[in-house]
Amino acid sequence: MARSNVSPRDPGPPPDGGFRAWSQAVMGHFVVFNTWGMISSFGVFQTYYTSELGLSPSAVSWIGSMQMLGHFFLGMLSGRALDGGIFYWTIISGTILASMGIFMTSLCREYWQLFLAQGVLNGIGYGLQFTPAMSLVTTYFLKNRSVAIAIVASGSATGGLIYPTIARQLLPKLGFAWTVRVMGFIMLAVGACYCSLMKPRLPPRKSGPLLELKSFREAPYTLYITGVFFGNWGSYFVFYYISSYALEVIGVSYSTSVNLLMIMNGVGFIGRLIPSYFADLKFGPYNTLIPLLFTSAIVLYFWSLVNDLGSLYAFAIIYGLVAGGFQGLFPTVLGSLTKDMSKIGVRNGMGFTIIGFSVLTGPPIAGALIQKDGGRYLIAQIWAGSMVIIGSIILTLGRLSITGKKLRTRV
Numbered sequence: 001m002a003r004s005n006v007s008p009r010d011p012g013p014p015p016d017g018g019f020r021a022w023s024q025a026v027m028g029h030f031v032v033f034n035t036w037g038m039i040s041s042f043g044v045f046q047t048y049y050t051s052e053l054g055l056s057p058s059a060v061s062w063i064g065s066m067q068m069l070g071h072f073f074l075g076m077l078s079g080r081a082l083d084g085g086i087f088y089w090t091i092i093s094g095t096i097l098a099s100m101g102i103f104m105t106s107l108c109r110e111y112w113q114l115f116l117a118q119g120v121l122n123g124i125g126y127g128l129q130f131t132p133a134m135s136l137v138t139t140y141f142l143k144n145r146s147v148a149i150a151i152v153a154s155g156s157a158t159g160g161l162i163y164p165t166i167a168r169q170l171l172p173k174l175g176f177a178w179t180v181r182v183m184g185f186i187m188l189a190v191g192a193c194y195c196s197l198m199k200p201r202l203p204p205r206k207s208g209p210l211l212e213l214k215s216f217r218e219a220p221y222t223l224y225i226t227g228v229f230f231g232n233w234g235s236y237f238v239f240y241y242i243s244s245y246a247l248e249v250i251g252v253s254y255s256t257s258v259n260l261l262m263i264m265n266g267v268g269f270i271g272r273l274i275p276s277y278f279a280d281l282k283f284g285p286y287n288t289l290i291p292l293l294f295t296s297a298i299v300l301y302f303w304s305l306v307n308d309l310g311s312l313y314a315f316a317i318i319y320g321l322v323a324g325g326f327q328g329l330f331p332t333v334l335g336s337l338t339k340d341m342s343k344i345g346v347r348n349g350m351g352f353t354i355i356g357f358s359v360l361t362g363p364p365i366a367g368a369l370i371q372k373d374g375g376r377y378l379i380a381q382i383w384a385g386s387m388v389i390i391g392s393i394i395l396t397l398g399r400l401s402i403t404g405k406k407l408r409t410r411v
Contacts, residue, residue, distance in 0.1 A: 011201050014142045021140040021148070027194040028152035031091075031133040034098065034187050035126040037159010039067050040239055040268075043261040044167045045118070047243040047254065048176070055111060057244060058367030063119040064240055065360045070123020072356030075131030076211065079349025082132035083342060085204025088195070091129050095191035098125025102184035106177040131352050133194075135345045138335040139201045146285045146332045150276030153328040157272065160265025162186075168258045205342045212346050221337050223398030225351045228330050230391030231293050233358040234300065234384035235323055237366040239264070242316060245377060250309055260312060264320035271324025276332070284410035285332045286399050292325040293392045300385035304378050362387070 015021045042064035049060045081090040101121035108114045134152060141148040163183055170179040216222050242264060243257035279288040299319045306312050331348070338347045362384075369380040403409040 011203070014140050014201075016140070016142050016144055024137050024140050024198060025148040025151045027198045028133045028137040029155040029158070030190050030194045031129050031198075032152055032155030033159040033162075034095070034155075034190055035071060035130045035159075036153070036156035037265075038098075038102075038122070038163055038183075038187070039064065039071060039126070040156045040160035040265050041163040041167070041261070042067065043240055043243040044164045044258055046240050047247055047257055048167075048171075049114070050244060051247065051254070053111075056367070056371060057241070058364050058371055059111060061240055061363040061367040063115050065363050066115065066119030067123040067126060068236070068359035069356045070120070071126040071130055072352040072359060074124065074127025075349035075352035075356075076346075077349070078128050079131040079135055079345035079347075079352070082135050082200065082345035083205045085200070087132055087136065087198075087200045090132055091198065092195050094125045094128025095188070095195055096125070097128065098122055099184050099188045099191065101125055102180060102187055106180035106184070131349045132345060133198065134331055135335070135348045136198060136200055138344055138348075139341050144280055145335065146276040146279040146288075146329065147273070149332040149335070150272045150328040153331060154269045154272040154324075156327065157265050157267075157269035157324060160268065161262050164258050164262045164265070168255055168262075202341060211350060212343055215347055215350065218337075219401040220398055221347075221351075223394055223401055224333065224337060225354050227391045227393075227395035227398055228334070228351075228355055229358045230387050230394060231296075231326065231330075232355055233362040233391070234387030235296055235326065236359050236362055237380065237384040238300070238303070238319055238323070240363040241366065241370075241377070241380075242312075246309070246312060248375065249377065250307075250312055252309055256309070260316050263313065264316040267317050267320035268324030268327070271321035272328030275325040276328055279329060279332070282410075285329050285336060286395075286402070286411040289326060289329045289333055290392060290395050290399060292322050292329065293388060293395060295322045296326055297385045297388035297392060300381060300388060303385075304381045 046057070046060050046064065049055045050057055078090050078094070081087065101117050104117035104121060105114065108117055134149070137148055137152050138145060166183055166186075167179055170182060174182070239261070243261050246252045246257040246260050247254065275288050275292060276285070279285040296319065299315070299322060303315055303319075306315050334348055334351050335344060338344050366380040366384060369383055370377055373379045399411060402411055
């Protein structure tokens with residue numbers, strides 16, 4: 001008998017804690033482990049494809065960017081699927097497609113094959129899982145929402161540690177194909193766990209449009225999405241290129257370049273949890289988000305001064321903390337801009353869809369700037385920092401559109 005998402009009664013207010021709610025946050029963590037965590041590990045593939053296969057940095061970036069586009073863009077459909085009561089069909093399909101994309105990647109030998117398998121197929125699989133899982137967890141929390149979403153978002157940190165570790169340890173022993181297959185088997189096992197244990201709390205909303213376009217008439221919603229668009233446009237450049245920078249500019253080994261990516265992803269776990277804790281306790285998620293993004297821009301500008309391994313480790317730690325804080329909080333703030341929880345999936349989905357275009361184009365633009373400058377990173381670093389600064393300013397305007405000049409208001 002098929003599982004049903006229908007609830008015959010009013011579910012009442014969010015439990016905001018207890019085993020039922022926190023277990024959903026943990027399962028959401030594993031969804032992001034499999035999706036965003038795998039994307040956060042793309043620097044491993046970026047470095048391998050450019051150094052071993054001789055592909056251009058910009059071309060390789062398009063593979064990772066297609067993953068990111070699918071990851072966010074399909075939220076427009078998969079988010080509405082949660083609201084409409086077909087959560088299980090959506091997330092199970094996404095798990096199967098993402099795993100299939102990984103297994104197909106292990107067989108690829110040409111660029112176009114990698115683009116279709118790892119970029120397109122994986123991106124579709126990730127997109128069918130991420131938005132409905134993130135939105136589902138949101139419906140279980142109110143006061144503790146920032147911490148809950150941080151637990152979910154920190155899956156990108158644990159995934160960003162484990163998947164690169166697999167690559168570092170197994171590539172020299174098993175080769176590319178079987179290393180990638182091991183990742184695929186792990187993805188399937190973890191996916192089977194959360195597909196079995198996640199459970200929608202709200203009854204389905206069968207009627208209503210696929211899109212809630214009138215949401216864009218709300219200044220806080222529109223300004224927020226625009227600001228996050230610019231913030232993500234510049235910020236993901238580091239996750240794709242820090243390993244290549246270490247290899248090509250600093251001159252370290254491939255193993256050390258992977259260690260840098262792992263450290264940056266690892267400290268991102270702390271960067272997601274601590275700011276979110278204080279956001280719930282005192283400041284509010286929006287108020288916490290803005291200074292984190294400003295700080296990310298400043299750290300990006302200082303990247304151009306890094307010229308040895310020690311300072312690159314310091315950069316990776318600091319940037320991992322502040323960028324992790326931003327990535328952990330921005331879904332929380334987006335969810336807080338929706339008051340009607342029956343529309344949380346579609347409104348989150350629309351926001352993630354627009355953000356998807358920023359992560360689609362950001363890393364390839366940076367890669368093209370590196371190529372145009374003869375392999376030097378300075379122009380790309382300045383571009384990335386400037387985009388994050390613009391995003392920070394727009395987010396500040398969005399914050400003011402909610403409360404006006406009342407700066408001490410908790411938002």
